[in-house]
Amino acid sequence: MSFDRSIKIAPSILASDFASFGAECRAAETQGADWIHVDVMDGHFVPNLTFGPATCAAIRPHIKGVMDVHLMISPVDPFIEEFAKAGADILTAHVEAGPHIHRTLQAIRTAGVRPGVALNPGTPASAIKHVLELVDLVCVMTVNPGFGGQKFIPMHDKVRELREMIGERDIHIEIDGGVDPSTAPDLVTAGADVLVAGSAVFKGGSVDDPSPYGENIKAIRSAAESAR
Ligand code: DX5
Ligand code: ZN
Numbered sequence: 001m002s003f004d005r006s007i008k009i010a011p012s013i014l015a016s017d018f019a020s021f022g023a024e025c026r027a028a029e030t031q032g033a034d035w036i037h038v039d040v041m042d043g044h045f046v047p048n049l050t051f052g053p054a055t056c057a058a059i060r061p062h063i064k065g066v067m068d069v070h071l072m073i074s075p076v077d078p079f080i081e082e083f084a085k086a087g088a089d090i091l092t093a094h095v096e097a098g099p100h101i102h103r104t105l106q107a108i109r110t111a112g113v114r115p116g117v118a119l120n121p122g123t124p125a126s127a128i129k130h131v132l133e134l135v136d137l138v139c140v141m142t143v144n145p146g147f148g149g150q151k152f153i154p155m156h157d158k159v160r161e162l163r164e165m166i167g168e169r170d171i172h173i174e175i176d177g178g179v180d181p182s183t184a185p186d187l188v189t190a191g192a193d194v195l196v197a198g199s200a201v202f203k204g205g206s207v208d209d210p211s212p213y214g215e216n217i218k219a220i221r222s223a224a225e226s227a228r
Contacts, residue, residue: 001066001089001114003136003170007224008034008194009217010068010174013059014050014148015198021055022062023207031214032221035066037176037196038088039148045074045097046146053082060087068194070118070176072145073097076104084111092116092139092174095127105134116174120145121153125161135171137194138162142187143177148198152178156190163191181219185227195224 011033016024025036038056043049060067069088073079074097083091091113095101101117108115116137117128121144128138140159143150155175162173174194175187184195197220205212 003172005172005193007188007221007228008172009201009221009224010035010037010066010194010196011201011213011217012037012039012148012176012196012198014039015202017207020207021059024202025059025062027205027207027210028201028213028217029064031210032217033065033201033213035068035194036063037198038067038069040069040071040073040083041146042073045094046072048146053079053086056083056086056088066090068092068116068174068196070116070139070196071097077107080104080107080111080113084108084113088113090114090116090137092118092137094118094120094145095131096120096123101128102131102134105131109134116172118145118176119158121155125158125165129165132165132169132171137172137174138166139174139176139196140192141176142179142183145177150178152180152183156186159187159190159192166191179220181223184220184224188224188227195220 011028041050076093105115114136118139176196179197180200
């Protein structure tokens with residue numbers, strides 16, 4: 001996984017058919033996805049449950065590119081090893097998930113995975129100032145985590161501030177929640193390069209008829225690239 005700041009569209013399989021994750025990942029990639037975003041929820045840190053490392057391991061062989069695992073769980077540390085073994089390329093932990101985010105991010109790197117840190121809408125950019133040296137990605141939540149299909153919460157100031165804090169470092173800025181062709185351009189202008197999109201990618205299509213995924217990805221990408 002090499003670093004570049006090109007626009008990357010990362011479909012979130014939270015909006016796909018849970019009975020067909022493997023086929024959904026293959027379809028999303030065939031239709032132009034750059035990364036696959038995998039949302040892990042524990043019913044404790046967020047008010048919803050999805051799945052854990054075993055499902056991630058089962059999905060892994062169906063993803064050719066980057067498997068971007070978003071951990072909405074607390075605690076994180078006892079599960080890092082298992083998610084690393086499951087084949088995650090990126091493991092993103094929330095800064096709000098515990099008192100020792102620095103230790104968590106170190107442990108992710110030690111496990112051989114690229115560390116990411118996520119910020120809830122109510123958390124300021126300054127909360128991660130002292131862990132920037134440890135991460136390859138900052139995820140800015142533009143919804144309160146837990147569910148797909150929620151209304152976008154504007155966070156452009158935060159994205160701009162993070163972009164400035166990051167400077168020349170090789171750190172991605174990812175946006176997660178309510179991304180679609182109408183919200184993508186301003187996010188890119190503010191400094192984002194990875195756009196997670198669930199409903200806006202998977203709407204209108206299916207594993208048997210995946211071409212709408214391709215059209216949806218293309219629409220987000222061209223809106224995003226027009227802002228560069
Ligand atoms: C929300 C998840 C998101 C979600 C985005 O807690 O982290 O990844 O799937 O879904 P949309 O794009 O529908 O807002
Ligand atoms: Zn997510």
